[in-house]
Amino acid sequence: MNPPLGDGGMTASVIFAPMTLIEKDRKYIWHPFTQQKNMENPVAVVKGEGTLLFDEAGNSYVDAISSWWVNLHGHGHPYIAEKLYRQALQLEQVIFAGFTHQPAVELAERLLPLLPGNFAKVFYSDNGSTSTEVALKMALQYWWNQGQKQRTKILAFKDAYHGDTFGAMSVSDRSVFTMAFHGLLFEVFFIDTPDAENIQALKVIVDGEAGHIAAFIYEPLVQGAGGIKMYAAPYMDALLAHIKQQEIICIADEVMTGFGRTGKLFAGEYLAEKADIICLSKGLTGGTMALGVTACNSRIYEAFVNDDKYKTFFHGHSFTANPLACTAALASLDLLLRQECLQQIAWLSQQNSAFAATLTDKYCIKNVRYLGTILAFEINSGNDGYLNNIGSVVTQLSMAQGVYLRPLGNTVYIMPPYCTKKEELEKIYNLLNDIIGRYGG
Numbered sequence: 001m002n003p004p005l006g007d008g009g010m011t012a013s014v015i016f017a018p019m020t021l022i023e024k025d026r027k028y029i030w031h032p033f034t035q036q037k038n039m040e041n042p043v044a045v046v047k048g049e050g051t052l053l054f055d056e057a058g059n060s061y062v063d064a065i066s067s068w069w070v071n072l073h074g075h076g077h078p079y080i081a082e083k084l085y086r087q088a089l090q091l092e093q094v095i096f097a098g099f100t101h102q103p104a105v106e107l108a109e110r111l112l113p114l115l116p117g118n119f120a121k122v123f124y125s126d127n128g129s130t131s132t133e134v135a136l137k138m139a140l141q142y143w144w145n146q147g148q149k150q151r152t153k154i155l156a157f158k159d160a161y162h163g164d165t166f167g168a169m170s171v172s173d174r175s176v177f178t179m180a181f182h183g184l185l186f187e188v189f190f191i192d193t194p195d196a197e198n199i200q201a202l203k204v205i206v207d208g209e210a211g212h213i214a215a216f217i218y219e220p221l222v223q224g225a226g227g228i229k230m231y232a233a234p235y236m237d238a239l240l241a242h243i244k245q246q247e248i249i250c251i252a253d254e255v256m257t258g259f260g261r262t263g264k265l266f267a268g269e270y271l272a273e274k275a276d277i278i279c280l281s282k283g284l285t286g287g288t289m290a291l292g293v294t295a296c297n298s299r300i301y302e303a304f305v306n307d308d309k310y311k312t313f314f315h316g317h318s319f320t321a322n323p324l325a326c327t328a329a330l331a332s333l334d335l336l337l338r339q340e341c342l343q344q345i346a347w348l349s350q351q352n353s354a355f356a357a358t359l360t361d362k363y364c365i366k367n368v369r370y371l372g373t374i375l376a377f378e379i380n381s382g383n384d385g386y387l388n389n390i391g392s393v394v395t396q397l398s399m400a401q402g403v404y405l406r407p408l409g410n411t412v413y414i415m416p417p418y419c420t421k422k423e424e425l426e427k428i429y430n431l432l433n434d435i436i437g438r439y440g441g
C-alpha cells in the first residue's frame, strides 16, 4: 500500500499519515499456521507483565495458554531479565564445537539429576522440533553405529505432534498440517495410545515389527497439538515395559509436558518405565528464549564414543547452547524450584480438578479432562476437525473478556502461567462457563 500522491499544487506541504504497526505487519509479514487470505488483523502487543499481555490500545489479556505453552513465570520477569542483561554483557554467543561456557555446563549439571530417568549427557539445540530431530537421529545412528542396519523404523502414536521439520513431521500424525508433504515423509508405525481394551493388541502389533524398530517416540500422558489428548499411566507403563524388552529406544518428548505443566516437574515422573532419550524446549527457559535439550542415557552415548570417526554424531546448529538461552533456563529453574512456585503449581492443579467436577453435567461439551495445570474439553459440534470455526469464535469471545484462548479445532483448553493469580484464574473459569453457555450449556 503506497501512500496516495498529493495533488500537484501542494506537494511541499502534504503530510502523510504514517503506516500503523498493523499496516506494516500486513505489508511485510507472513504469520505461522495462518491462512493469509482474509486474515484478521493481528493484535499488536506492546508489553507483557505477569500473566498479562497489553495491546496498543491499552487493553490487557490474561495469557491463558502461556503464549503457546512456553511461559512459566509470567512475562517480563525481572529476575530472568536481569540475569539475561548481565550475561549479554559477558558473553552473548560463541561457537560450541571446541568451546564451552559456564551457562551451558551449569545448566546440564543442574538439569540431569532433575530428569525422570538415568540421563547422562545433554545435547543442545534451539527449539522443540530440533530437540526431537536430534533424538531421532541419535536413535537411528545408535543402531547404524552397531551395524544393525535393519533397525530403521520409528514407532509413534496416532495424534502425535513432535514438531514441524521433516523428521519431526514424519513421526507426527498425518493431518491437515502435513498434508502437502505426505509423499516425502518417511514411513512410521502409528499405534493408538494404550488403554485397558487395546493394550494386549498393541503388544502384538509391536512384536510383529520389533526387529525393524529403532525407536519409539511419545508425548508422555498428554498429546499436545494433536488435541490435548490424555491417556493413563498404568497402561503406558505396560506398553513401555513391553517395548523395552525388544530393546527399542524410548524417546520421551516432554517439550510441552516438561517443567511442571502436568503437576509434576516432568510427566515421566508419573511413569515407572523411564525413557532413554528425553526432549525439552518450550518451558525450559521459562518461555523467554529459544532453546532445545535432548538428553540421553549412557547406553545411547557410549554407542557414539569410538575411534571410528564415522560413528561421530554429526549434528549441530549455529546457536547450539546459546549462552543467553542457557542463562534464561538457569534463571527459570531457580524460580521453578522455589517453594512458592511449586505451591502455585499444586494450587492450579487442585483448582482444575475442582472446576472440572463442575462441568460433568454439561451437554454441549465432552471429554472434560485435566492433568496438573492443563484442562481441556471439546465442544460438541457437527465438525470435530481442526478447520471448523469454533476456534476463532472462542478466541474473539475470550479477547472481549480480557483473556487469551486459542482452541485447537473444537478443543478448548487452558494452560496458564504458574504465576496466575486467584482472580485471574476465576476470570478464565468464568469465561469457560460463558463459552459453554453460548454453545447451549
Ligand SMILES: *Cc1c(COP(=O)(O)O)cnc(C)c1O
Pocket (backbone or CB within 6 Å): 127, 128, 129, 130, 132, 161, 162, 163, 164, 219, 224, 225, 253, 254, 255, 256, 257, 281, 282
Ligand atoms: C511444540 C512442540 C514441539 C515443537 O516445538 P517447536 O519449538 O515449536 O519446534 C515438539 N513436541 C511437542 C510435544 C510440542 O508440544
